[in-house]
Every structure is written in structure tokens, then in C-alpha cells.
Amino acid sequence: MGLLSHGSPLSWEETKKYADHVRQHGITQFLNIYHKVKERQKDVLKWGDEVEYMLVAFDHENHKVQLVLNGEEMLDVLQGRGEKINPSHPTLWRPEYGSYMIEGTPGQPYGGTMSEFNTVEENMSERRQEASSLLTDNVSICTITSFPRLGCLGFTLPEFQPTPVEHGASKSLFFPDEAINKHPRFSTLTRNIRHRRGEKVAINVPIFKDRNTPSPFIERFANDPGNEAKAALPDHIYMDAMGFGMGNCCLQVTFQACSISEARYLYDQLATICPIVMALSAAAPFYRGYVSDIDCRWGVISASVDDRTKEERGLEPLKNDKYQISKSRYDSIDSYLSTCGEKYNDLDLTIDKEIYSQLTREGIDHLLAQHIAHLFIRDPLTLFEEKIHLDDANESDHFENIQSTNWQTMRFKPPPPNSDIGWRVEFRPMEVQLTDFENSAYVVFVVLLTRVILSYKLDFLIPLSKVDENMKAAQKRDAVREGMFYFKKDICKAGIPAVDGCSPAVNGTEDETEEYTLMSIDTIINGKVMS
Known part of the structure; x- marks a missing residue:
């Protein structure tokens, strides 16, 4: 979960009054950071994972399974026994959206040696054991x-x-507020998304049809006196709250690059891998007690935090809002950041032109300026009274307010102010797995892939519109075996310097449609068997 401030949360109407203030000072904070560390070089690989857990109670006698709403109390104990008394404790525990959830990360970042990769599964196992020691016999993490x-x-x-x-x-209609974490950020996000949108979020997931499924499948909702479920679609599972998305668990990994150029290069290359790894890790076919016709949570979360108004969604003419916005704020990336990726930026990018002009005047290049100006078309969703007026030279809360509520497949992360942390990239699409072995295998795979990309100067880039098509394909049922994905035919363009630009072959006039084709995940991962 992103920025967790403490204080007195403002309502949406109060937050809206300060939206331009947050954006203005957020950009100033970004510029202050950028100018201080833009030349920073030679940071070593450090990385860490984030694993999200659910607390689950098993009533074997009555064959009943429920989510246990004591994550906050458990978190207090874990932090009290760990980081609060020992800064070197091997695990950091953090809150998550659901009051039945907690998040565990390594206490210290991993390095780049092979010996450290071999400790990841053990660290995850220790986290699970540490949390499990607080549970009663019928509860599991x-x-x-x-x-x-x-x-x-x-x-x-x-x-x-x-x-x-x-x-x-x-x-x-389905998700009680008591299942939301008690930290004010979470309930405020939930309320303000609904208020900003002007109605409840609407999530419709196609239902899996077997011979016993009615056709059309239409639900009747007895507890809906106000006809709130009018957004429910036939042959779909209907959900109506942020908790149905953010109340799911995922697996993420963040790593430090040696420089801003390397971070931008890896951001782009890994963006093309996101749908592939999402399909590989797909683990979410069930929603509201039904079997769905999808395997991934991504579209569910995207809809669960979609705060766009009807005007922004293109359902009404623009009158009160500035932009039509093509995606939810939880979605795939919309632009590449490296010069290698510039020619593949084929999506219509909505940007705040004033912010873009300010950034370019301050020496920010076009690609990074449009990335930030695109993130900042969004409003802040939460604001605490105590955090309105900040020291822009030494704080970054306003920047992170917008940055951390653009939940995209990849996140480009500037260093925090006055820290020894470098430029980082976060890989966000993976679904969490049942075992520590599987989770450690996925995160180690992603980090090792970054090393291979840099060492061999690999080039996975294809038009971003094709990456978006891959994201849709990745969520379909059994996409890992049946899906076809656009992927680059030749990933070994030896002329590409790893971070400093592109060879003439890449920037030249080569027909882009000849560069990529549809492949199965088996072919993408294992290669093509030559007869």
C-alpha cells in the first residue's frame, strides 16, 4: 500500500478544494528531488518483495471458512516485537486495505549476489511463521x-x-465497512472515490457457464431498496465496492537501478513482460461465491478504484471536468520512458499541459515530463489536514499523494528526499501464490530477468497498444496455456546500449509490424522448438 499519513482526513469536498495545491506542490517536490539526484550514478542492486496475506478461520465442524478481522491488532503485536525494538529485525509488517490483511516485506533489502537470492524463500517462510505464532488453532495466514x-x-x-x-x-450491498482497515486512509479512499465518481464503483466480471448455469445469468438483490445494483450486467458477477479489488492480495517487487537512465530503461522493458507474468501467476477465478470466466484480479481492481466521473469516462460531454480519461487510475502504463521506447508510444496520452510546460522549462526531457504530467491529471483522493502545508525542499508527501494513487503495472520511483536510496522501479502485476516457494520463485525470476536484460542489452519493446491487448488477453481463463500474446521476434539487438539510447536500427524506418508477432507463453518463456 502507498503513502500512509496520520492525522485528520478531509472529506472529498474539502480535498477537492486543495487539489491544485497538492498538484502544484507535488510538482515542486518532484523537481527538487530530480535536480538533487539526476546525476546520481553507480547505485548497486538492492531489492525487496512485498507479500500480502489474509487471515482465514476454518470451522471444520460446520464446514465454514471466514476472514478474520483482527489484522490491525496483529500488526501492532508484530511491529512491537520486531522493528520497534530491533531496527535490524528480518521482517517489516505493514497494514493493507482489508482488516483481515497484513503485508510483510524483508527488514533489509536484498543485494545482487547469488547467495542472497537463495535466502528469499527462507525469509518468506520466517515471515509466515512469525505471523502464525500469534494465531489460534483454527486460524491460518x-x-x-x-x-x-x-x-x-x-x-x-x-x-x-x-x-x-x-x-x-x-x-x-455486500462488503461491510468493518472489513476495511481502521487506518483513516483506507475508509477515506473508499468514500472519496465514490464521492468523486458521483456513484458507487461498478465491477462486472463474466461468469463461467457450465451446464447448470442459467442463461442469461441474472441476479436479484433483495437488500437493494434504492436500486443501487442497476449497474449489474446479465451473465456477469456484480460487485460494488473498493474492497472487492483492494481486498485482494498480490505479490510485488521493487529494485534499485544504478542511475535514472537505467531505471527508465528497465521500466520500459519490464512493462512488456507484465501481462506475461500476470498470466503465468494467474490465481483469481472466484468472486462473491461464483466461478468467473477470468483468472486474474487486475480488471477487478481497476474497476474497484475507478474514480472517473461520467464526463471523464466519455459518457457525458465535458462541462465540469477538464479531461476525458481513457483508463482507471489502476491500469497498465500509458507511455514508455526511455528513448528506445519513444517510437512505440502509440497511445493517446492525456496530459496536464501547464505541468508539462513547467517541467520542460525546468530541464525535464519530453518523455519524463509527459509521464509526470499524465500522472498529475488525477486528483488527490485523500488529504490530511496536518499535511496540507509542507516543506517542499525536504518532503515529498504531495508528490507521493498523486504518484502512489496511480496504481499502474509498473511504477517509476524517484528517491525519497535526503535519503541514500536510489532510483527504483516497482513491478506490480503478479498474483500471490499459495506457497513461499512459488512466491520466492516469481520475485527471484523478475529480479534475475533485470540482470539479463542489462547484461545482454535485450529489447522487448513493442507498441504500447499491443501491450494493452496483451493485458486483456492475460486475464482470460487459461491464458497461460491458450492465450496468444504479441511479443518481439528478435530480442537480441546487440547494438542497443543498455541505458544511453538506441542504435540506428531501432530508431530507423524498420516496419514495426515485422518486429513482433503473436506467440504462446510457452514460446515466449521456453523458445520455439526447431524441427
């Missing part, structure tokens, strides 16, 4: 992407009823 009965009646322990017609954060 599970790494599952989506809880199959999330949103079903009585899915929490203790049980709570949703409150669709009363005052609350989500007003969901």
Missing part, C-alpha cells in the same frame, strides 16, 4: 489472491451486515 466468498453473507469473523442505505464509506 494464507497467501491467496481472492477469497472465494468475499462479499457473501457472513464472510467475516465476527460477522457484520453491509449497510447500503446508511452512512458509511462504501455503501456496498
